[in-house]
Amino acid sequence: xxxxxxxxxxxxxxxxxxxxxxxxxxxxxxxxxxxxxxxxxxxxxxxxxxxxxxxxxxxxxxxxxxxxxxxxxxxxxxxxxxxxxxxxxxxxxxxxxxxxxxxxxxxxxxxxxxxxxxxxxxxxxxxxxxxxxxxxxxxxxxxxxxxxxxxxxxxxxxxxxxxxxxxxxxxxxxxxxxxxxxxxxxxxxxxxxxxxxxxxxxxxxxxxxxxxxxxxxxxxxxxxxxxxxxxxxxxxxxxxxxxxxxxxxxxxxxxxxxxxxxxxxxxxxxxxxxxxxxxxxxxxxxxxxxxxxxxxxxxxxxxxxxx
Amino acid sequence: xxxxxxxxxxxxxxxxxxxxxxxxxxxxxxxxxxxxxxxxxxxxxxxxxxxxxxxxxxxxxxxxxxxxxxxxxxxxxxxxxxxxxxxxxxxxxxxxxxxxxxxxxxxxxxxxxxxxxxxxxxxxxxxxxxxxxxxxxxxxxxxxxxxxxxxxxxxxxxxxxxxxxxxxxxxxxxxxxxxxxxxxxxxxxxxxxxxxxxxxxxxxxxxxxxxxxxxxxxxxxxxxxxxxxxxxxxxxxxxxxxxxxxxxxxxxxxxxxxxxxxxxxxxxxxxxxxxxxxxxxxxxxxxxxxxxxxxxxxxxxxxxxxx
Numbered sequence: 249x250x251x252x253x254x255x256x257x258x259x260x261x262x263x264x265x266x267x268x269x270x271x272x273x274x275x276x277x278x279x280x281x282x283x284x285x286x287x288x289x290x291x292x293x294x295x296x297x298x299x300x301x302x303x304x305x306x307x308x309x310x311x312x313x314x315x316x317x318x319x320x321x322x323x324x325x326x327x328x329x330x331x332x333x334x335x336x337x338x339x340x341x342x343x344x345x346x347x348x349x350x351x352x353x354x355x356x357x358x359x360x361x362x363x364x365x366x367x368x369x370x371x372x373x374x375x376x377x378x379x380x381x382x383x384x385x386x387x388x389x390x391x392x393x394x395x396x397x398x399x400x401x402x403x404x405x406x407x408x409x410x411x412x413x414x415x416x417x418x419x420x421x422x423x424x425x426x427x428x429x430x431x432x433x434x435x436x437x438x439x440x441x442x443x444x445x446x447x448x449x450x451x452x453x454x455x456x457x458x459x460x461x462x463x464x465x466x467x468x469x470x471x472x473x474x475x476x477x478x479x480x481x482x483x484x485x486x487x488x489x490x491x492x493x494x495x496x497x498x499x500x501x502x503x504x505x506x507x508x509x510x511x512x513x514x515x516x517x518x519x520x521x522x523x524x525x526x527x528x529x530x531x532x533x534x535x536x537x538x539x540x541x542x543x544x545x546x547x548x549x550x551x552x553x554x555x
Numbered sequence: 556x557x558x559x560x561x562x563x564x565x566x567x568x569x570x571x572x573x574x575x576x577x578x579x580x581x582x583x584x585x586x587x588x589x590x591x592x593x594x595x596x597x598x599x600x601x602x603x604x605x606x607x608x609x610x611x612x613x614x615x616x617x618x619x620x621x622x623x624x625x626x627x628x629x630x631x632x633x634x635x636x637x638x639x640x641x642x643x644x645x646x647x648x649x650x651x652x653x654x655x656x657x658x659x660x661x662x663x664x665x666x667x668x669x670x671x672x673x674x675x676x677x678x679x680x681x682x683x684x685x686x687x688x689x690x691x692x693x694x695x696x697x698x699x700x701x702x703x704x705x706x707x708x709x710x711x712x713x714x715x716x717x718x719x720x721x722x723x724x725x726x727x728x729x730x731x732x733x734x735x736x737x738x739x740x741x742x743x744x745x746x747x748x749x750x751x752x753x754x755x756x757x758x759x760x761x762x763x764x765x766x767x768x769x770x771x772x773x774x775x776x777x778x779x780x781x782x783x784x785x786x787x788x789x790x791x792x793x794x795x796x797x798x799x800x801x802x803x804x805x806x807x808x809x810x811x812x813x814x815x816x817x818x819x820x821x822x823x824x825x826x827x828x829x830x831x832x833x834x835x836x837x838x839x840x841x842x843x844x845x846x847x848x849x850x851x852x853x854x855x856x857x858x859x860x861x862x
Contacts, residue, residue, distance in 0.1 A: 474781070
């Protein structure tokens with residue numbers, strides 16, 4: 249089944265201990281859709297400026313991604329600059345130029361309306377809600393958010409969370425959203441806000457999925473997938489969005505959503521996150537094969553598997 | 556097979572968001588030996604003062620722990636005060652009174668000499684080395700250390716590491732010891748210092764074991780065990796030492812050290828760490844049953860197990 253993703257398309261300038269890259273194609277919708285494209289049909293919604301060329305569009309179309317939902321606006325594409333120190337877990341933003349993204353009003357093309365899966369990448373919560381309402385036939389909605397919306401757009405975010413079935417955020421965001429320092433308690437509070445499941449991304453330690461009692465007709469025990477200890481992380485940008493792409497893409501490729509499928513999706517999320525950080529930008533996601541992906545899936549499985 | 560543990564026995568005064576406890580029996584050797592006692596015969600070596608009563612000793616002997624290696628010295632037992640804020644991962648030391656621990660010269664009773672396993676809890680590296688050399692017949696030595704020794708006793712520590720087969724430390728200590736911010740690279744550097752295996756404890760995210768190529772006659776792929784997401788952590792003190800006790804105790808209980816045994820040991824370490832934090836001090840480790848322990852082992856296994 250196909251999945252629609254709504255989010256940012258950007259040009260990033262990134263500096264990490266491994267090097268520096270300028271104006272590389274990036275943004276949550278880019279990472280997500282490339283990662284998801286290895287599992288299912290992907291349709292992207294976003295906005296770009298006049299500096300977004302046919303070459304950039306080919307990055308999507310070469311992976312079979314439907315780009316009819318990319319709006320071409322007057323002006324420049326969203327640009328972001330970030331710097332990572334030795335602690336690769338946090339980026340220091342060096343500049344943000346919203347450009348055409350500032351007045352982004354996502355519009356879902358009619359041809360996308362039959363998609364059954366939707367992913368609301370990290371944008372203003374009211375826009376996320378509007379997209380969800382525009383996509384009446386969607387069966388499963390995933391979503392992301394960030395500290396800025398949690399702090400300053402709480403009311404809007406709480407409305408949006410009622411429409412999101414699976415929320416994917418990190419430890420800090422979970423604790424901030426719930427106002428609780430205990431992760432499992434915070435998870436319970438977030439699940440009471442609407443989502444049936446909450447995926448908490450732990451960076452290099454993997455991710456945990458928490459379930460609302462009775463969600464998906466399965467038990468409420470959490471499940472945890474590890475991340476691969478990687479010797480070299482060249483550029484951590486996009487790891488979370490690629491995780492979401494692997495997770496949601498795998499779900500969309502399955503007949504039904506069982507506990508086992510959700511568990512595997514969590515592993516595939518970690519796998520896609522582990523690939524993207526090996527190179528700057530989404531480079532590594534352009535040329536993967538399903539064989540490479542399943543090979544690493546087995547490595548992840550072996551990493552924690554007891555006989 | 557039996558295991559000898561050398562380390563601190565202390566009285567702690569601890570404040571956490573869940574409450575406060577004064578002068579409770581604690582110390583690395585206490586947590587380690589109680590945790591290990593559920594798996595194998597444990598013999599403890601440490602020093603206490605005149606304030607260490609028969610009641611305190613019974614905490615050990617009730618669990619079948621051999622206390623003939625506890626030296627009773629003139630003066631007071633080592634006392635430590637610590638405070639945890641909402642972030643339970645780090646303690647702020649409020650006071651340290653070394654007392655009889657200041658001039659601790661561990662001595663291994665003759666009756667302990669036939670033990671084949673040894674654990675050197677976190678004490679001065681030269682003392683650790685002396686103990687190891689005193690125990691000539693030991694087949695497997697585990698060890699711990701901390702930032703203070705890594706920074707200010709590096710030469711001594713490097714000598715000790717040549718005598719340690721399995722080192723158990725946390726992420727920060729591993730990176731500090733290796734001078735490398737990448738965990739897998741740091742692990743490789745630490746393994747080059749002597750140990751055949753390195754267990755890196757990730758707190759609430761579990762632990763990873765890294766192997767030197769060819770160590771224990773098994774592959775060099777790392778293995779990761781999760782930790783249980785706990786709703787309430789009353790007192791994190793002793794989690795690392797209880798982890799070590801579960802890990803080493805399980806190893807000592809097995810016929811041979813295979814990859815599968817090391818994996819299970821890592822799970823048992825996490826299990827013991829998850830129990831101890833449920834109450835202040837080592838309280839929870841006094842009354843466990845092997846059934847409760849194996850029940851939680853299954854929960855941990857389920858937490859990451861793919862069909």
